[in-house]
Amino acid sequence: MLADDAAKGDGKNAIVVVDYGMGNLRSAWQALVHVANGRTVLVSADPAVVSTAERVVFPGQGAMPDCMREIEARGLRSAVLEAARNKPFLGICIGQQMLFEHSEEGDVPGLGVIAGKVRRFPAEYMVDAAGNRLKVPHMGWNQIRQAREHPLWKGIANGTRFYFVHSYFVAPTNDACVVGSTDYGLPFTSAVAQDNIFAIQCHPEKSALAGLAMLANFVAWKP
Amino acid sequence: MGLAKRIIPCLDVTAGRVVKGTNFVDLRDAGDPVEIARRYDEQGADEVTFLDITASSDQRDIILHIVEACAAQVFIPLTVGGGVRSVADVRRLLNAGADKVSMNTAAVENPDLIAEASAKVGNQCIVVAIDAKQSAPGVWQVFTHGGRRNTGIDAIAWARRVQQLGAGEILLTSMDRDGTRNGFDLPLTRAVSDAVDLPVIASGGVGNLEHLAAGVSEGRADAVLAASIFHFGEYTVHQAKAYLHTRGIEVRL
Numbered sequence: 001m002l003a004d005d006a007a008k009g010d011g012k013n014a015i016v017v018v019d020y021g022m023g024n025l026r027s028a029w030q031a032l033v034h035v036a037n038g039r040t041v042l043v044s045a046d047p048a049v050v051s052t053a054e055r056v057v058f059p060g061q062g063a064m065p066d067c068m069r070e071i072e073a074r075g076l077r078s079a080v081l082e083a084a085r086n087k088p089f090l091g092i093c094i095g096q097q098m099l100f101e102h103s104e105e106g107d108v109p110g111l112g113v114i115a116g117k118v119r120r121f122p123a124e125y126m127v128d129a130a131g132n133r134l135k136v137p138h139m140g141w142n143q144i145r146q147a148r149e150h151p152l153w154k155g156i157a158n159g160t161r162f163y164f165v166h167s168y169f170v171a172p173t174n175d176a177c178v179v180g181s182t183d184y185g186l187p188f189t190s191a192v193a194q195d196n197i198f199a200i201q202c203h204p205e206k207s208a209l210a211g212l213a214m215l216a217n218f219v220a221w222k223p
Numbered sequence: 224m225g226l227a228k229r230i231i232p233c234l235d236v237t238a239g240r241v242v243k244g245t246n247f248v249d250l251r252d253a254g255d256p257v258e259i260a261r262r263y264d265e266q267g268a269d270e271v272t273f274l275d276i277t278a279s280s281d282q283r284d285i286i287l288h289i290v291e292a293c294a295a296q297v298f299i300p301l302t303v304g305g306g307v308r309s310v311a312d313v314r315r316l317l318n319a320g321a322d323k324v325s326m327n328t329a330a331v332e333n334p335d336l337i338a339e340a341s342a343k344v345g346n347q348c349i350v351v352a353i354d355a356k357q358s359a360p361g362v363w364q365v366f367t368h369g370g371r372r373n374t375g376i377d378a379i380a381w382a383r384r385v386q387q388l389g390a391g392e393i394l395l396t397s398m399d400r401d402g403t404r405n406g407f408d409l410p411l412t413r414a415v416s417d418a419v420d421l422p423v424i425a426s427g428g429v430g431n432l433e434h435l436a437a438g439v440s441e442g443r444a445d446a447v448l449a450a451s452i453f454h455f456g457e458y459t460v461h462q463a464k465a466y467l468h469t470r471g472i473e474v475r476l
Contacts (some may be wrong), residue, residue, distance in 0.1 A: 022345075024320065024321070024344070026294060027294060027298075027320060027322065028433050030298075030299050034295075034298070035377065046391075052245050061344075061347065063345065105259060118476060128225060132443070135445065136420060137346075137347060137422070138226065139392065139422050139445070140226050140229050140269065140422070140446070141227040142225065142226045142227065152472075161227060163299070163300060165391075203282055206298060206299055206300050207298070207299075207301050208264065209298075212298055
């Protein structure tokens with residue numbers, strides 16, 4: 001159970017972590033509290049709280065079809081879409097994937113905020129340079145090549161390692177939104193940005209100092 | 224550029240205290256799992272594992288408080304195992320702040336638990352711990368109840384089965400090597416790693432840094448777990464990584 005103060009308040013001036021009942025949001029909440037400099041961080045499943053948030057974190061764990069179903073069931077779709085239009089918005093892992101138009105996982109549509117698809121690591125590419133088989137899920141610390149400058153990369157060296165756990169990755173239609181890529185059998189897009197949105201495949205909340213730096217950058221971000 | 228091999232210190236915890244303690248000279252409390260986890264995080268550990276070996280059931284909830292405190296201070300993945308018997312146990316640990324939950328005896332007694340838990344919380348959260356002991360050359364059997372009971376189940380077949388059931392990772396411990404400091408059982412590690420598509424964590428027997436390197440290169444493990452070489456200050460996690468790096472193994476430095 002989350003500490004009581006994670007669920008209190010109406011969202012005004014708060015950083016709100018969207019809770020749609022999938023996976024563990026405590027880690028994301030804890031890490032944000034750690035970098036929020038006393039700002040309020042809430043975990044909420046209430047569309048009204050998401051709507052009044054100052055900025056929104058959209059996490060995700062598990063399978064994308066389940067995540068999409070829960071967002072619909074809890075009436076969160078329009079609040080999330082609205083936040084993605086006009087607030088500083090951070091998508092994490094499945095929260096990044098759901099911003100896209102379609103996923104191969106369960107053959108389901110996403111929220112369609114960013115043009116492109118979500119693909120599974122193709123079996124034929126899952127071999128490293130030495131000929132060893134690469135396992136899926138892609139689990140552990142891998143490097144992100146920063147494709148261009150972005151306020152969320154501030155103070156984070158190009159090629160820094162972050163913690164990943166996933167079997168699917170995003171394939172944007174337009175390269176313009178790509179801000180980071182990672183190699184695992186093939187190069188894949190590991191971070192995207194579009195206006196007020198930054199979304200990343202890895203788990204900054206579990207990526208030690210580099211992850212905390214990124215979350216602190218998000219808290220300070222004025223897109 | 225690629226995925227780094229992980230180094231994972233493991234702490235045995237009973238009733239909220241680290242068993243045998245550690246001898247970091249400058250720790251305020253050598254028995255405090257949270258303080259030790261924080262120290263390993265500072266040294267560059269890629270994850271931390273808590274194995275709860277609390278015997279008495281009325282003290283079992285203590286681990287939840289430890290996990291909560293750890294999650295508030297340590298921002299790397301935390302795996303918790305020991306005494307996990309139901310999906311409710313898995314959920315309680317995840318809600319307290321664990322990132323992955325490891326199950327062993329309960330998974331053997333009720334394999335459906337793996338499928339059920341993985342469907343509920345996602346396979347990335349479910350680690351199946353396999354304690355294996357050699358019974359003939361190239362043959363290993365699965366032991367449960369902390370290594371006391373032989374199930375007669377073939378370890379390689381069991382590894383394949385837990386993958387089918389939805390495990391996200393395998394924590395493989397050699398009962399023959401555990402505590403010996405003679406190095407991992409490399410043929411076992413390699414046989415299991417080659418048999419499954421899941422990441423395999425090698426465990427049991429690490430006595431020096433070369434053992435860690437061999438676990439990765441010859442055992443083909445995706446991660447290596449060790450306890451005593453780190454607890455007693457023989458090596459820091461950073462030294463272990465620096466060594467693997469000199470051996471051409473990709474690590475997060």
